[in-house]
Amino acid sequence: MSTNGKNVIDLENVSKVYGHGESAVHAVDRVSLKLDPGKLFILMGPSGSGKTTLLMLMGCLLKPSSGSVHLFDHEISSMSEQELPAVRLERIGFVFQGFNLFPALTAEENVEATLNLKGYRGEDARRRARDLLDRVDMGKRLTHLPEDLSGGEKQRVALARALAGDPPILLADEPTGMLDSKTGRKIVEILHDLAHREKRLVFMVSHDTRILHLADKTFYMDDGRLNSEHP
Amino acid sequence: MVSIARKNLFHDKIRFFVAIAGIQFSVLLITIQFGVFLRFLTNASVLIDHSGADLWITAKNLQNFDFGRPFSEKKVYLAREVPGVLWAEKYLMAFCYWKTPSGSQESVQVVGFNPQTMVGAPWDIVEGNIEDVKKPMAVFYDQAEADRLGRIPIGGETEINNRRVRVAGITRGAKSFIQAAYIFTSYKNAANLAFFSRGNTVYILAKVTPGYDVEAVKQRLKEVVKDVDVYTTREFSNKTRAYWMINTGAGIALLSVAIMGLFIGTIIVGQTIYASTTEHLKEFGTLKAIGASNRDIYKIIIQQALINSVIGFVLGMLTTYGVAQLMKIGKLEVLLTGPILVGIFLITVLMCLFSSILSIYKVMQIDPALIFKS
Incomplete structure (x- = not known):
């Protein structure tokens, strides 16, 4: 993992509009944002406020209708659909509220599959997968399928998968949404640790106000507009 | 390397067996229909083809x-x-x-x-x-x-x-x-x-x-x-087959049924593979999000199609053999030769691959927001 201290993510006047004319919906409305590494950012806001759309824009899963999105000084809006997967693969790790683990793969295979995409093969991929799962205290659950894991364990596996290939950016969409408060807090502590100890940029969408104290900076979003601090 | 295709297929065994049963039935349908049609054709010229002669001299x-x-x-x-x-x-x-x-x-x-x-x-x-x-x-x-x-x-x-x-x-x-x-x-x-x-x-x-x-x-x-006609054995064989097939309409009727079998088989296989992909849509979306290229995802879908086609073909052929034996009792023979089996295998693979194109199209249309829904 390497970041050079500059803004890792830089959004300038970014808007995302769905539909046309009078029925157009401004999911993200002229958002400007500069995020630097080594910090945990939390984005809050009511449902339908545009949080997930903003996360998808930062994660190169969507292109903005207007404005520019820079990742490590690369303008991703101008990149082709063929180039974007490589950016996601090398630079971004995703953590989802619903874990999104592959139900047919064991914990180890879930991480290994991602490493395979990054070019790691065979024993090397398996060793790296086991190391990552050890880091999130899942080293003893390698051969378990997701259906045999608790919510907290699934999210740890998902975290290990997000860390496969050592991405400098972690984007998490309500990672504690399906967990009890104690387990959720542990997950956020791991994310905090990843930001501070390993100097990654961690950006997290959440509804949980009990974890706000762990954030280095909190944003609030409503009707597609972003405020820099929680009101 | 983790085979997501194989693991996905075998994970839900009931779903897998239902999918394979669909392909198996398609193979049975196509093989029986074509086997009956080809038996019809070969029977029409069986004496010519086994005559040992190179040339046939016939009335004009x-x-x-x-x-x-x-x-x-x-x-x-x-x-x-x-x-x-x-x-x-x-x-x-x-x-x-x-x-x-x-x-x-x-x-x-x-x-x-x-x-x-x-x-x-x-x-x-x-x-x-x-x-x-x-x-x-x-x-x-x-x-x-x-x-x-x-x-x-x-x-x-x-x-x-x-x-x-x-x-x-x-x-x-x-x-x-x-x-x-x-x-x-x-x-x-x-x-x-x-x-x-x-x-x-x-x-x-x-x-x-x-x-x-x-x-x-x-x-x-x-x-x-x-005042005679002279044919090579192949020409006379083809002429006889063509007569029964085209002039009488009997062959066309059988061929139509065989082609319908192919269409129905393709639809069954297509629906089976499409449904299998749709059920795993969120996983494909997740793969895309974590950086898998379209090519990576196509590979998984095509691998699934190939695994389905091989297993479906083998089981389909075993069933076909049993059904053919039963049909023999009823005096209706099905022609099952090596080249026919190879042909049906290729048709099965092509059907599965063709069907996977529909699935690929579906995956290409995945809304990224899908993966963020819990």
């Missing part, structure tokens, strides 16, 4: 083998004089009536050949000795027609066109497509049974001397032997 403007007309047997002597003709033999085919033990009459096609050279003789004898065809009134019938002809054993006697014959043997693989059983006997015997006028023949079969060009010998025969 003959439509097919079964509608042979007599012409002067003197032409056989002319044919033998043509350079490049190794041998030329008379061959007779005539419709007659076979008396069954119950007293009923069955229409049969009496085939007469030269018992000295055995040109045009049955090629697969399951009971009896082909040399016995030289005996007076000796006949051979095919085991596929045994029930219809009354299962008269070797040594047993019956009548053809009210003339006494003795069963000397039983053949295999000489089933007539027009349901008038082939009865093999000597040329002389056949001529007697069919009240065939002396000095005529229905066909002349010729073999080309090794080293001579078949087409060139055919042209030479056309020049020398007048």
Whole structure:
């Protein structure tokens, strides 16, 4: 993992509009944002406020209708659909509220599959997968399928998968949404640790106000507009 | 490397077996339909294809083998004089009536050949000795027609066109497509049974001397032997097949059913593979989010299609074999040969791959927001 201290993510006047004319919906409305590494950012806001759309824009899963999105000084809006997967693969790790683990793969295979995409093969991929799962205290659950894991364990596996290939950016969409408060807090502590100890940029969408104290900076979003601090 | 395709397929066993059952049924449907159609085609020309001759000399403007007309047997002597003709033999085919033990009459096609050279003789004898065809009134019938002809054993006697014959043997693989059983006997015997006028023949079969060009010998025969048509064995076989297939409409009907089987099979396989992909849509979306390229995802879908096609084909063929045996009891034969199996396997793979294109299209349309829904 390497970041050079500059803004890792830089959004300038970014808007995302769905539909046309009078029925157009401004999911993200002229958002400007500069995020630097080594910090945990939390984005809050009511449902339908545009949080997930903003996360998808930062994660190169969507292109903005207007404005520019820079990742490590690369303008991703101008990149082709063929180039974007490589950016996601090398630079971004995703953590989802619903874990999104592959139900047919064991914990180890879930991480290994991602490493395979990054070019790691065979024993090397398996060793790296086991190391990552050890880091999130899942080293003893390698051969378990997701259906045999608790919510907290699934999210740890998902975290290990997000860390496969050592991405400098972690984007998490309500990672504690399906967990009890104690387990959720542990997950956020791991994310905090990843930001501070390993100097990654961690950006997290959440509804949980009990974890706000762990954030280095909190944003609030409503009707597609972003405020820099929680009101 | 983790095989997401394989793991996905085998994870939900019930879903997997349902998918495979769909493909298995499609393979069964296609193979049976095409097998019946191809059996129909091969039966239509079975005697031509097994004649051992290179060339067939027939009456002018003959439509097919079964509608042979007599012409002067003197032409056989002319044919033998043509350079490049190794041998030329008379061959007779005539419709007659076979008396069954119950007293009923069955229409049969009496085939007469030269018992000295055995040109045009049955090629697969399951009971009896082909040399016995030289005996007076000796006949051979095919085991596929045994029930219809009354299962008269070797040594047993019956009548053809009210003339006494003795069963000397039983053949295999000489089933007539027009349901008038082939009865093999000597040329002389056949001529007697069919009240065939002396000095005529229905066909002349010729073999080309090794080293001579078949087409060139055919042209030479056309020049020398007048008022007849000359065909290579392949040409006459195709002409006969084409007649039954196109002119009568019977073949077209069977072919249409076979093609419908292919369409229905493709739809079943397509639906099966499409449903399988749709059920894993969120996983494909997640793969895209974590950086898998479209190519990575296509590979998984195509791998799934190939695994499905191989397993579906093997199980489909086992089922087909069982069904074909049952159909045989009902006197309907399905042609299952190596090339047909290879063809059906390729069709199965192509069906699965074609179906996976629909799935790929669906995956390409995945809304990224899907993966963020819990």
